[in-house]
Amino acid sequence: MTVTLTTCNPEFLTVGIGEAERRIAFVVRRTKDDEPGATLVWLSGYRSDMSGTKAVELDGLADRLGLGCIRFDYSGHGQSGGNFVDGTISRWLEEALAVISHIAPKSVVLVGSSMGGWIALRLAQELRRRGISPVVQGMVLIAPAPDFTIDLIEPSLSDAERASLAERGYFEEASEYSPEPNIFTRRLLEDGRANQVLTGIVETGSPVHILQGMQDADVPYAHALKLVEHLPADDVVLTLIRDGDHRLSRPQDIERMLAAVAALAVP
Known part of the structure; x- marks a missing residue:
């Protein structure tokens, strides 16, 4: 089922203090009364936002199943404040933690696309390390790009790019x-x-389903295979899509995503 894209009317949460203060836009769908299941949390990719096709389709799934859904824009993205060039994984992770803490669901399924897959893994680690709710009931990672700055960007930097960085x-x-x-x-x-x-075992404490296109020009499928090697303690499913690209936004790709999420979110 396809959901028609609509304009988000977000709420805002202030994160950070002083010069680091920024207003984070978020949209929340509350779980219907007496409906079992986890709240879905959308974690966008680099330069993507909560109004993208996959994010809105995820919200539509939550509506049909009576589940909660949280979408938000990282600082410097979409409707959130802050400068994009100030963005880092730590900064965007802080915002994800703040939004989830503010809404306070009991359990969640983290759905991360590209860089959002990295944020999802770090989010699960931080929630476990701090011993705070919510419980991560499952994770669906779409063309996940953990450590992309180290593994995918830095090794391929040209001399001109290194000079520009310096x-x-x-x-x-x-x-x-x-x-x-x-x-x-x-x-x-x-x-x-x-x-x-x-760099070692990634303990998510939950089942993980990875969807990865084999024609992905941005995150090669070998990177997904590497991630699986670091998830030996968890129930991991890797679906390789032979003709899939990085975005995985075709109708058949969306159906795969929604099926994977539903299987983890509903008891």
Whole structure:
């Protein structure tokens, strides 16, 4: 079933203090009374927001199943405040934690796309480390890109890009999805090393279903195989989609995502 995209009318949550203060836009669908199941949490990719096709389709699934759903925009994205160039994995993780804490669901299924897969893994780690709710009931990772700054960007930097990082603190790269270039800052790359997850066993404490296109030009499917190697303690399913690209937004891809989420969210 396809959900028609609509304009979000978000609420706002202030995160950070002083110069780090920013207003984070979020949209929440509350769980229907007496309806079992987890709240779905959408975690967008780099330069994506909560109004994208997959995010809205996820909200539609929550509506049909009577589940809660949380969508939000990272700072510098969509309807949230803050400057994009100030963004780091730590900063966006802080915002995810703040929004979830504010809404306070009892259990969640984390659904992360591309960079959102990295945020999802770090979010699960932080919730377990702090011993706070909610319980992570499951994770669906779509073309996940954990450690992408270390594994995918840094090794392929050109001399010109390295010079730009040293001189300007960032470099630009043409985007396939936008007329505006992608901007990668030295701060983002340095912070990425502080948030590495593919250095040992990643304990999520929940089942994980990974959806990965084999024609993905941004995150090669070998990266998903590497992630699986670091999830030996969990119930992990990897679905390789032979003709799938990075976005995995075709109707058949959306159906795979929704089926995987429903299987984890509903007892």
